[in-house]
Amino acid sequence: MKVGVVVFPGTNCDRDTKKACEHFGWETDYIWHDQSNLDEYDIIFLPGGFSYGDYIRAGGLATFSPVVQAIKDYVKNKKGYVVGICNGFQILCETGLLPGVLSVNDNIRFICDVVGLAASDDKMPEAISLPIAHGEGRYFADDKTLKQIQQDNMIFLEYQDNPNGSLLNIAGLIDRKNNVIGMMPHPERAVLKETGNTDGKYFFKLLEAEIK
Amino acid sequence: MKTAGKKLYQALNIPQFEYDEILSRLKREPNDLETYLFSAMWSEHCGYKHSRKYLKRLPSGGAVCEGENAGGILVGDHVITFKVESHNHPSAVEPFQGAATGIGGIIRDILAIGARPIALLNSLKFGKLTDKWVKHLFDGVVDGISAYGNSIGVPTVAGEVSFDKCYTDSPLVNVMAVGVVHKDKIKSAKAIPGNHIVLVGSHTGRDGIHGASFASKELNENSKEDRPSVQVGDPFMKKVLIEATLEILELEEVVSCQDCGAAGLLSSTSEMGSMGECGVELYLDKVHLREEGMEPWEIMLSESQERMVFMVTDKGLDKVLNIAKKYDIPGEIIGKTDESGLYKLACHGEQVACLPPDLLTSGPVYTLTENEPEYICEYKNKECKVSISIEEGVKKLLADPNFASKKWVYRQYDHTVGNRTSLKPGEGGSAGIWLDEEGGVVGLTIDSNARQVFLDPYNGAKNTVWESYRNLVSDGFNPLGVTDCMNYGNPEKDEVAYQFVKSIDGIADACRAADVPVVSGNVSLYNESPDLRVYPTPTIGMVGYTDSYDKLIKNSFSKDETVYLIGKQIDQTSNIGGSLYQMVCHDFLGGSVDSVDEKLEIALKDTIFKLRDESLLGGCVDISEGGLFGALFEGLKSGNSGFDATLKDSEVTEEILFGEITSRYLISVQDTTQTEKLLNDNKITYKKLGRCAGNNIKLADITLDLAELTDLYDKTIGLEMAK
Numbered sequence: 033m034k035v036g037v038v039v040f041p042g043t044n045c046d047r048d049t050k051k052a053c054e055h056f057g058w059e060t061d062y063i064w065h066d067q068s069n070l071d072e073y074d075i076i077f078l079p080g081g082f083s084y085g086d087y088i089r090a091g092g093l094a095t096f097s098p099v100v101q102a103i104k105d106y107v108k109n110k111k112g113y114v115v116g117i118c119n120g121f122q123i124l125c126e127t128g129l130l131p132g133v134l135s136v137n138d139n140i141r142f143i144c145d146v147v148g149l150a151a152s153d154d155k156m157p158e159a160i161s162l163p164i165a166h167g168e169g170r171y172f173a174d175d176k177t178l179k180q181i182q183q184d185n186m187i188f189l190e191y192q193d194n195p196n197g198s199l200l201n202i203a204g205l206i207d208r209k210n211n212v213i214g215m216m217p218h219p220e221r222a223v224l225k226e227t228g229n230t231d232g233k234y235f236f237k238l239l240e241a242e243i244k
Numbered sequence: 245m246k247t248a249g250k251k252l253y254q255a256l257n258i259p260q261f262e263y264d265e266i267l268s269r270l271k272r273e274p275n276d277l278e279t280y281l282f283s284a285m286w287s288e289h290c291g292y293k294h295s296r297k298y299l300k301r302l303p304s305g306g307a308v309c310e311g312e313n314a315g316g317i318l319v320g321d322h323v324i325t326f327k328v329e330s331h332n333h334p335s336a337v338e339p340f341q342g343a344a345t346g347i348g349g350i351i352r353d354i355l356a357i358g359a360r361p362i363a364l365l366n367s368l369k370f371g372k373l374t375d376k377w378v379k380h381l382f383d384g385v386v387d388g389i390s391a392y393g394n395s396i397g398v399p400t401v402a403g404e405v406s407f408d409k410c411y412t413d414s415p416l417v418n419v420m421a422v423g424v425v426h427k428d429k430i431k432s433a434k435a436i437p438g439n440h441i442v443l444v445g446s447h448t449g450r451d452g453i454h455g456a457s458f459a460s461k462e463l464n465e466n467s468k469e470d471r472p473s474v475q476v477g478d479p480f481m482k483k484v485l486i487e488a489t490l491e492i493l494e495l496e497e498v499v500s501c502q503d504c505g506a507a508g509l510l511s512s513t514s515e516m517g518s519m520g521e522c523g524v525e526l527y528l529d530k531v532h533l534r535e536e537g538m539e540p541w542e543i544m545l546s547e548s549q550e551r552m553v554f555m556v557t558d559k560g561l562d563k564v565l566n567i568a569k570k571y572d573i574p575g576e577i578i579g580k581t582d583e584s585g586l587y588k589l590a591c592h593g594e595q596v597a598c599l600p601p602d603l604l605t606s607g608p609v610y611t612l613t614e615n616e617p618e619y620i621c622e623y624k625n626k627e628c629k630v631s632i633s634i635e636e637g638v639k640k641l642l643a644d645p646n647f648a649s650k651k652w653v654y655r656q657y658d659h660t661v662g663n664r665t666s667l668k669p670g671e672g673g674s675a676g677i678w679l680d681e682e683g684g685v686v687g688l689t690i691d692s693n694a695r696q697v698f699l700d701p702y703n704g705a706k707n708t709v710w711e712s713y714r715n716l717v718s719d720g721f722n723p724l725g726v727t728d729c730m731n732y733g734n735p736e737k738d739e740v741a742y743q744f745v746k747s748i749d750g751i752a753d754a755c756r757a758a759d760v761p762v763v764s765g766n767v768s769l770y771n772e773s774p775d776l777r778v779y780p781t782p783t784i785g786m787v788g789y790t791d792s793y794d795k796l797i798k799n800s801f802s803k804d805e806t807v808y809l810i811g812k813q814i815d816q817t818s819n820i821g822g823s824l825y826q827m828v829c830h831d832f833l834g835g836s837v838d839s840v841d842e843k844l845e846i847a848l849k850d851t852i853f854k855l856r857d858e859s860l861l862g863g864c865v866d867i868s869e870g871g872l873f874g875a876l877f878e879g880l881k882s883g884n885s886g887f888d889a890t891l892k893d894s895e896v897t898e899e900i901l902f903g904e905i906t907s908r909y910l911i912s913v914q915d916t917t918q919t920e921k922l923l924n925d926n927k928i929t930y931k932k933l934g935r936c937a938g939n940n941i942k943l944a945d946i947t948l949d950l951a952e953l954t955d956l957y958d959k960t961i962g963l964e965m966a967k
Contacts, residue, residue: 041480041483041484041571041572042395042480042483042484044395044396044397044483044661045397045661047662047663048661048662048663051663052663080661081397081483082395082479082480082483084480085395085478085479085480085481086480087480141390141655141656142390142391142394142656142657142658143655143656144394144654144655144656144657144658144659144660145655163660165394165658165660165661167394218660220663221660221661221663223663224663224664224678225793226664226666226678226680226685226793227660227663227664227665227666227678228666228667228668228671
């Protein structure tokens, strides 16, 4: 298994994500934002942070970067999985690789907490808890899109006690046709025992199973 | 600058006797630019004029890199470097940017020695939360810390927030940063002759000019006009600068590094020259500027954020500039070092200033009066003559924003980024950061107890150090080092001078007895307005370590466990002088402050660790604000259990439940026989307080509903802020 972790100026979960991947024995490279050849990777992670300062709108500027253009090709050619966590989820939505947008939390404040989540994939336990840390995590889409999301069974993580006003309690989406995953919670921060929570491992195990 | 008929030095508020000293040491009149340099470097903020003499009393034995940008302690092969700094004055006029750039500044200190920042802490003081302006300041400061700290990817893991009328005009914003670096990779700030000086980071603009002198005077109704003296931060640039700096400092060819903080380029380069007894020459026309037409003095005094200075060998120049380029950050060669021993500034080939750098960095040193002011005796003899019922007292205390949960605050701080937060806010007396480089966990705490320091500067300051010590011990950490931030009023006033000197002595004695060096620190004076002066507020940041995650101690008392009070026992004469309870419930401040039993403190630490190692310990909570009841509530709330106390009626009094007696802890255990044996063997006095059971806290004939109390405790601040 070989994975790449994209680093934009302003990304701040790159090291955390690499640490988590390496914990599972995955060979992990950083991918600088000007890179465009991604074919050697089984998974591309778009980690959390504030890419290009998240000026204008979270994830907005990153969509113009060479690496995101390359990711579009990577998805089109079904080279592997793309996983966006937090800012990565925002980027995937801004790029159109996932539907909808992530807008400002309904309490208009940054929220850092541990939240209970319901997981729909039967390779994961029904209920897990993961850390969240975001100011713009309120999932929003029009009714038509929401219906489509439900029809396609895209919601793989739901908040049990919605912290940010996300529609349909959406915390994470999976597009099985194109192998694209986006989620606001941080599974990479809940892998090592020394962080007091290891529920994130279920997500990494799920990825491992999908790739094999 | 308008001088309105005054001489420039007068217009810059350099006192006549200091100007005379400049003349005698320089042996000539300084030119205008040099006068500007003195005005910044000899300000209280840069020059530590009133404090330098006394700070030398603090013990630093055992510290590493002391005297550099931030000192540290050694853990295995790594140095944990840490420092606390104030950003009080800017936050009083522009809370968001003031707090944000406070983080920026302290992060650069950690970065300058080559360490990766791994945690942030803060200590915040405001006026009464019911005041509208205070709400604005509180909200702005928290927002600033949230916006800046979260963006740069350094977790904010612990802190304290207090509210007291004395901070209404002068809020205190102290930020502590912690970093880690391999001991062989530390960079000094000492200049070495024969190198290039490279400035990397943001363009230099006119922001923050005179920031250092602004921070060196009392605030008044005109202070808001000083708003242009507040710097503006750019967390995105800072995040990129952190990564670029760490990459640059990996280069052998980089011989030293310094950040641009107060008094910007001037302070950083003159300190480097002075430390290395080395000549420094700067070409001001090479500095990359944000705006045209800046005068040499403006370039030198600008406090534009996100800038670092590197001294680099010939061979390293291209490498440094290429790293800057990779990160899209401007980088320019702005000068060189030489053997001349002089600090020289040139602009377009013309020398505009030339003087020995140590003349700038060694300003005057003042001696303070140490006579006890009258108020000390007056307050000591005050007696609180009113009392209320225990039920009412408990509810008032829990619903006071000083005691209540700070979740409203820390929920806005990213405290888990970095993937190494072992103890999160609310999980203990301190925070824990996993040091995967060494395999253990670093414990971090920040604390102050200003009421006690006001009543008794010596013992109050001492108690503050020991309180931090107990915070760490109760979570299983061995305390290793201290950083302090001394927040006081105007030191030219005798009362403040006394408070300052005595509290330095208290900190020094406590640190010596606890065997923890003071590795770094900061002083903030003139925190007063014509109407209000802050209590003397020494903020203590303390760092500890335990070699295994499994050695952390819980702060929860669980069902079926028995709770003991260990250490100083219940004593009918114990007073509650300076307690939070009296302030909250009786609006009273007075009486005498408890004095710590240092030998007992160390014996308690050893015994708690033995109980843990023998697997006897359930939870442990240290006793501080809120007294015995406060600690009991904290343990029960975390363990979600009620309590059946075995206290007698005569022991359920305001004094006993809420007095802030030092040198004691509450512990919870299953095996009472083995626990008592171990306590007896170690000659630790103890008292069984009762058993964890049910959903109510029962104290003699009083029954309190835990759920109702928890609700009060959890919601107070959020409800107040929503008003």
